[in-house]
Amino acid sequence: MNKEEYQKLVKDYTPKEKKLENALIAFVSGGSVGLIGAIIYTILLNFDIQSKTANIWTIIILIFLASLATSLCFFDKWVNKARCGLIVPITGFAHSVTSSALDYKKDGLITGLGSNIFKLAGSVIIYGVISAYVLTIIGVIFNVKF
Amino acid sequence: MSSFKYTNVYLNNYYTLASKLEQQGNLKKINYIIDDYYFEEKTFEQAEIKMQQLVIDKILSEYHNQVDLVFGGELSNQIATTSYSLAKYNFPVIGIYSACATFNESLILAANMIDSSQINNALTITSSHALNTEKQFRYPVEYGAPKPERSTITATGAVSCILSSKKSPIKITASTIGKVIDYGIKDAFNMGAVMAPAAAETLYDHLLDLNKKITDYDLVLTGDLGIVGSKLFKEYLLKKYDLKIKKHIDAGEILYKKEQKLNAGSSGPCTLPLVLFNKILKEKKYSKILLLATGSLHSPVVVNQKLPIPSISHAISLEVNLDALS
Secondary structure (H helix, E strand, C coil): CCHHHHHHHHHHHCCCCCHHHHHHHHHHHHHHHHHHHHHHHHHHHHCCCCHHHHHHHHHHHHHHHHHHHHHCCCHHHHHHHHHHHCCCCHHHHHHHHHHHHHHHHHHCHHHHHHHHCCCCHHHHHHHHHHHHHHHHHHHHHHCCCC | CCEEEEEEEEEEEEEEEEEHHHHCCCCCCCCEEECCCCCCCCCHHHHHHHHHHHHHHHHHHHCCCCCCEEEEECCCHHHHHHHHHHCCCCCCEEECCCHHHHHHHHHHHHHHHHHCCCCCEEEEEEEECHHHHHHHHCCCHHHCCCCCCCCCEECCEEEEEEEECCCCCEEEEEEECCCCECCCCCCCCCHHHHHHHHHHHHHHHHHHHCCCCHHHCCEEEECCCHHHHHHHHHHHHHHHHCCCCCCEEEHHHHHCCHHHCCCCCEECCCHHHHHHHHHHHHHCCCCEEEEEEEEECCCHHHHHCCCCCCEEEEEEEEEECCCCCC
8 A cells, every 4th residue: 555545545534524514603603703893892882982992992802801711711612612703803813812821821921921922823913914014005006095 | 573572571560540531431440530630730741740750659659679670751842741750769761752652662662671681670651641732732722722523632641550570460472663654644633544554564563573363362452543543544454464353442542432522532642551451451351462552753843844744653462361350
């Protein structure tokens, strides 16, 4: 049996992930996060807050709630059930930072927490910044606002 | 040829420790259960050191003789857990690593030296901690990323054994040291597929070297292939060597119960010894057992560089006197 034959065998014997089911769960759970965000946003607007400020407050509140749930040790269980629904929104970003911080805080403030806190979120930040940079240049050249 | 026959090596004693998750599985009469992953320590790494020291302390208190040599290893970087836990004692130590095949590697080294009368007895130690491996090989513990169905969970536990030439119901009769096998699998979640060819090749070498037949064994017990790897192992043997195993059990597949829904099963260096001592030997059904421990020899760094994952498997054959077994 050569490598190719074996790899084909592995493909046949490895259980397929339930992609459709996972996608549906993520659609519903991710949508619920969006709904919660919209509710917070509407409530904030009622307090005579400008829409731009209300936007920022909504994000801050969601980040806080997700981080709190992570540090109280139950967000990871939700993530497992909700699939990508909680990871893709801003809650997932908060969760990745908090979970890394919790994991590495015992390895020291500099060598542990400081250098590992963006272990997972680092890629999101760096590629987020780069795409913002590219989009802004495109926006300036073609005079469009994103 | 990398197979050895032994005339005078016995496994005299063992002590097992596991967490509650393993206790809820198919294991019986685990010597010591830990309630939580911290085991009253500040970090998981320190908890694993304490787990190792506890099993060594217990086995030494039951076995008063001086230990000539210790063979130990587990999954931590630089096998730090073993080194730190053995710093407490005053024994000569050989630290070893072959991932989840470490248990068999320690038995083979100890058996070789005992059979050639270089040492009188040896102590072996191995352990694994679910959250330490999670942190080292995968994501931060609290991240809780969803796992695919083909993945295995690392069992938490520690196992120590005493080997000597003093007679006991468990006789070690032969062993085979495996080769590093690479079948081009790059998926670190699918460790069963990575390790299955290694187990099959070592089994074939073992039978060939020692002129044995597969029917000579009542049971072939593989280490931690899991549900996916077990199927591949049997299929590979059948297709390549036309070998059909009479009775095959995979320790990783049966450690946890199906209801626990832990994907493809259990992995980790302590999976095989836990299932051997706390299930197979307690059932007293099989006398001639071939242990095929399997190890996936990857490092997260090289996996990120997209290289295929090498694997290894070491074989140990046991002859158990079922009537005398306690």
